[in-house]
Structures are given as C-alpha cells and as structure tokens.
C-alpha cells in the first residue's frame with residue numbers, strides 16, 4: 146500500500162475528505178425520518194436512499210446515488226470495487242453506507258445474498274484509511290463471524306476489495322495448528338477477521354495482545370453471535386475492547402433484543418431493515434417447496450431425489466454430525482452416480498476447507514449440518530437446498546435456504562416435513578415465507594432400506610454409525626424448544642430404525658418413559674423401571690418413586706448401547722480381521738465408550754450403592770442382584786454369544802450372496818462387452834473390457850477396491866431379494 150506523497154498532498158486530500166463527509170452527513174440528516182437520538186429506539190428504516198436535499202436548499206452530490214463511485218470513497222477502495230466489477234449498490238449497501246461512512250453504529254438487516262458483506266467491508270477500509278492507520282497503530286478493526294468457513298470468505302472479500310490499501314489483515318480461526326506463529330504476528334495486524342473462540346484465545350494467551358485504539362467492530366450474523374451459543378466468548382471479548390468505537394451489526398435475521406444490544410454499548414444506532422416491507426422474507430428468485438414425508442421414508446425420498454438430480458449441486462441439511470456421517474458413508478457405498486461429500490463441525494479444519502472448495506467447483510451433493518447454513522456464498526451457486534430434518538426455527542430455515550438464489554441468481558429448495566412437524570408450515574407462512582406444499586411422487590420413490598440393512602450387516606462400523614445417528618436424531622428432537630413442532634413421542638421410532646437399516650430398534654429409554662408418562666403417569670410410579678436412587682425397603686413396599694433426571698437416562702442408555710457395540714465390534718474385528726473397515730483409533734467406538742462410561746456416574750445416587758443393568762439395558766434393583774448374583778453377567782454373556790453367532794451367520798450368508806452377485810455381474814459385463822465388440826478384436830486379437838471414465842465411476846472403482854463390494858449398482862429387485870433373505874434369516 147502506498148502512502149500519500151507529500152504533506153501538502155496529504156492536507157489537500159484530508160480537506161476534501163472532511164468536506165465530503167460533511168456533505169454526506171447533511172445529506173443523510175435531510176432524509177432521516179427521525180433524527181431524535183434514542184439509542185435503542187430502532188426507528189423505522191428509510192425505504193430508499195434519503196433524498197439529498199440539504200438544509201440550505203441545495204442538493205447533495207450524493208442525491209439518488211446508487212453507484213459506488215458516487216460515494217465519497219477513497220480511490221483505493223473504488224479501484225478495489227472496480228477490479229471486482231462491483232459498480233451498482235444493492236439495497237442494503239445503498240441504505241447503510243452513507244450512515245456507516247459517517248461513523249454511525251448500524252444494525253443492518255437484509256435478505257440472504259443481498260450484499261451485506263460489502264456493506265461492512267467498505268466502511269472498515271474507509272474508516273482506517275481516513276484515520277491514516279499504519280502498521281505501528283496496531284489493531285484497528287475486528288470482524289467476527291460464527292463459523293470458520295464464513296470468516297475465511299469474509300477475509301477473501303476484504304483482501305480482494307482492499308487490495309489497493311496497505312493494511313495488514315489476518316484470519317484467526319480455530320483448528321489451525323500454527324498458533325505460535327500467529328501469536329508473533331497478530332499484534333502487528335491492522336484488521337482481524339476471526340471466530341470468537343480463536344480471538345479470545347489470543348486475548349488470553351498472546352503477550353501484548355491489546356486493542357486500546359480499536360476503531361470499528363463488526364459482527365456478521367449478529368443475531369447468532371449475540372445468542373446464548375456465543376454469549377460467554379462474546380461477553381469476554383467485549384469486556385476487553387474500548388467503549389469508544391463504531392459498531393456494525395449485520396444479519397438476514399437481525400436481533401432486536403434490547404438485552405442483546407445493550408451489551409454492545411451502541412450509540413444512537415441506525416436500524417436499517419431494507420426488506421421489512423417486502424412481501425417475502427426470502428429472496429424473490431428462490432422457489433420453495435415442502436413435502437410431507439413420513440420419518441421412515443425420508444432417506445428413501447432423499448435417495449430418490451439425488452438419483453433424479455445427478456447434474457446438480459445439492460446442499461443437504463441434516464440435524465447432527467452423526468447423521469451426516471452415517472448418511473454420507475451409507476449413500477457413498479450405494480453409489481448414487483454423483484460425487485458425495487460431507488462437512489460437519491467435528492472434521493479437521495484442513496479437510497473442512499478442502500471439501501468446501503471442492504463442492505464449490507463441481508456438481509456434487511454436500512451433506513452438512515448447520516455449520517454451512519449461514520453467510521456462505523458458494524461459487525457458481527447451488528441448485529438445490531434440501532432440508533431432510535426440519536430446521537429448529539424459521540430463522541434457521543431462512544439462512545439454510547439462503548445458500549441458494551444469491552444476489553441476482555435463482556435457486557430452489559425443498560423441505561421434508563414429518564407429519565408431526567406440519568405446524569412448521571404455519572410458522573413459515575406467518576413470517577412471510579412463500580412455500581408451496583407439493584405431493585411426493587411415490588411412483589418414483591426408490592427404497593434404500595433393504596440396501597442399508599445389507600450394508601449394516603457387512604460393515605459393523607456402519608451399524609455403529611447408524612445407531613449413533615438414530616439416537617442423536619431422537620435426542621435432537623427431544624431437545625428442541627418448540628414442542629408444537631418437535632414431539633418425539635409422535636415419531637414412528639421402530640419404522641425409523643428399520644428405514645435406516647437397523648435390524649433392531651436401539652433402546653432409547655427416555656423415550657419409553659416419555660411415552661409411558663404420556664399414557665399413564667400413575668402406572669409409572671407403581672411399576673418402577675429404575676431403582677438406583679431408591680431406598681430398597683421402599684422398593685419392597687412398592688412405594689418408591691422413579692423420578693430421575695431425564696438427561697441421565699439418555700446418557701445411561703447411550704452408554705449401554707455403546708458398550709454393547711464395542712463388544713460386538715471387538716468380536717467382529719477378531720472374526721473378520723483386517724479386511725473390514727474398522728477404525729477404532731480416530732473416531733472409534735472404544736475410545737468413545739471409555740469417555741461415555743464416565744457419564745454413568747449418577748450424582749443423585751446414594752454413596753456406596755451400585756447400579757446394575759439387565760440385558761435390556763434397564764437398571765436392576767440392588768436387591769435383585771443380591772438374590773442371584775449370576776443372573777446379570779450370565780444373561781449379558783448369553784446375549785453376547787447369541788449376537789456374535791447371529792452376526793457370524795449373517796456374514797456367511799452375505800459372503801454367499803456377494804459371490805453370486807459378483808459372478809452374475811461378471812457374466813453380465815462379459816455379455817455386454819461381447820456385444821459391443823462383436824467382430825472387433827483388439828491389437829493382440831484378444832477382447833478387453835470397457836472402462837467408464839466419469840468421476841463417479843472413479844469413485845465407484847475406488848470404493849470397490851477398498852470394500853470388496855460388487856461393481857454394479859444394486860438394483861431395486863436385488864435390494865428386495867437381499868432384504869427378504871436377511872429378514873427370513875433373522876426370524
């Protein structure tokens with residue numbers, strides 16, 4: 146970055162800037178609907194740029210400005226904007242820039258994809274430029290975002306638009322290993338783009354890290370940054386920043402909570418919600434549909450949807466990392482004919498970034514959690530946003546669908562709602578979201594449960610993953626605050642388990658209790674299921690209460706399941722040796738079991754009492770174990786033997802089926818090839834096989850090498866046949 150050449154030049158420049166700002170201020174004041182200054186009055190926003198008539202009757206040079214070059218911006222910023230071909234302002238830019246350039250605090254709200262990023266990047270550059278910020282001045286601006294990917298994207302925009310300025314900027318996000326190098330450099334930076342956790346880490350650990358002269362603070366996705374999830378971090382950060390600074394808050398779903406805003410010490414903020422009067426809360430070019438899909442058909446529907454859109458870029462939202470992992474792994478093995486990717490918060494940062502970039506480049510399906518739901522502007526756009534699990538609220542819906550139809554482009558979204566979640570439709574309509582309910586075409590619905598069941602038998606790790614997905618899904622529903630929409634007792638649990646390929650429905654005891662509790666709470670008190678808090682003498686009299694914290698029950702149940710899984714996996718590993726994809730180092734069950742076991746500690750349990758479980762996972766009364774000390778261990782052992790035996794049988798059967806399949810497939814390929822190359826011998830006079838060349842088939846071959854499964858996709862008839870065989874063997 147070049148500095149102005151001479152003192153005279155500097156002065157001239159400065160004077161013209163001051164004049165421009167004065168003009169800008171009077172222009173804004175002339176158009177302000179309410180120039181009274183109540184800090185949190187949130188006065189209604191001007192619908193368009195204020196008319197630029199100045200108090201003395203003359204017209205401001207910025208009247209009706211809708212191009213960037215009409216604003217009093219530095220040449221360097223204008224050049225940066227021109228390089229990126231930004232010329233006209235969007236609504237939010239037109240409404241907010243005149244205010245933010247005057248140094249006012251802003252609460253900006255505008256639809257997703259409407260250009261909020263530039264609405265804060267430009268004032269950041271201008272503020273520091275006008276303050277003649279230099280390397281020796283330290284940190285002048287902090288831009289915070291809730292996710293690493295979004296921080297990375299903001300950093301990109303800042304560095305590209307600000308490339309003609311000479312400020313130093315740094316990206317501080319979690320998951321990076323080079324913290325020590327970062328610590329050396331961070332205090333010399335002028336602009337920090339960061340996630341709250343990493344910034345706080347530097348505030349705590351980096352010597353001399355301070356920002357007493359901070360000029361401007363930006364919170365992108367402000368409502369998210371100020372809600373409970375980031376409350377501790379953000380409060381700690383705010384406590385270390387100077388009170389005198391400009392603050393810019395932007396989001397598509399802006400917070401109006403006075404409580405939230407009071408923490409920020411805003412001064413006479415401008416509340417600019419440019420689309421408040423708009424007929425819809427989502428982008429106009431977004432076509433939104435919803436389908437009522439029973440929970441046990443959601444994966445079938447998703448599979449059929451993907452198979453019908455092989456030439457699209459599809460973003461699929463699921464509610465937890467474990468669901469994302471399971472659906473991705475399982476669908477990958479079923480080879481839908483389009484590359485699949487997954488992204489969730491538990492992945493390593495490098496991998497996360499790699500996947501994000503790849504998804505931006507190619508046609509593919511990205512399974513993800515809400516980690517990508519906010520702010521991200523995927524290159525080349527997304528064709529479809531598919532919400533398999535209902536979002537937790539309307540705001541979350543708006544951000545998810547907002548990943549498509551950005552700026553001037555179009556996009557489509559589909560929401561799968563279970564019959565018990567249809568109340569969501571009313572809530573969406575209340576908030577001006579034009580969503581069309583369509584009927585699923587059941588004729589085109591392809592079932593995958595049979596194939597999933599077969600996969601789960603073949604890959605114990607997948608079975609484990611399915612169980613975890615099953616439990617976390619139910620847990621997530623149970624934890625949702627909006628009970629009008631999310632009622633776990635209304636879900637078809639057994640059918641859901643079967644639909645994801647689980648041969649038996651895992652026990653989720655909090656659920657059993659919930660259902661029972663709904664039916665007859667008195668019965669529950671008379672027939673105690675758990676006794677670990679209970680005085681044995683009360684039990685004998687039948688007067689004990691079974692009340693226990695629900696959370697503990699969920700965890701106990703899960704840990705029991707995990708323990709069982711670990712036993713199964715151990716047996717499987719020994720039986721199958723290295724040919725199976727069992728990885729118990731990284732994310733594996735054994736470590737998890739050890740971790741989860743800790744959760745068994747029940748703080749409400751009297752000291753010295755011991756919890757014993759029967760083979761179903763229910764706790765047994767302490768006296769029962771005294772009466773027959775062998776019962777529990779014997780039954781668990783029996784169960785373990787039975788299960789391993791069953792698994793051994795199923796595996797044998799799968800091997801036979803697999804062999805037949807391979808032979809059949811080999812035969813088919815041979816015939817196909819023979820027909821294709823009839824009378825066309827190759828150079829050596831021998832025949833050869835064709836090889837497919839598209840990406841997906843590459844993936845297919847790779848997965849064949851790794852897994853040893855057959856090469857051709859499983860047809861529907863084969864799936865059914867396989868499922869029937871499996872079912873009959875299980876009966």
Ligand SMILES: Nc1ncnc2c1ncn2[C@@H]1O[C@H](COP(=O)(O)OP(=O)(O)OP(=O)(O)O)[C@@H](O)[C@H]1O
Pocket residue numbers: 230231232233234235238255256257258259260261262263396397519520521522547551552
């Ligand atoms: N003035 C402009 N002219 C042309 N394109 C623009 C302009 N401003 C922004 N864009 C483009 O619009 C797209 C969306 O912008 P941006 O990511 O800032 O949206 P947003 O409002 O922050 O969305 P979200 O609410 O999802 O965070 C980007 O691709 C950006 O390059």
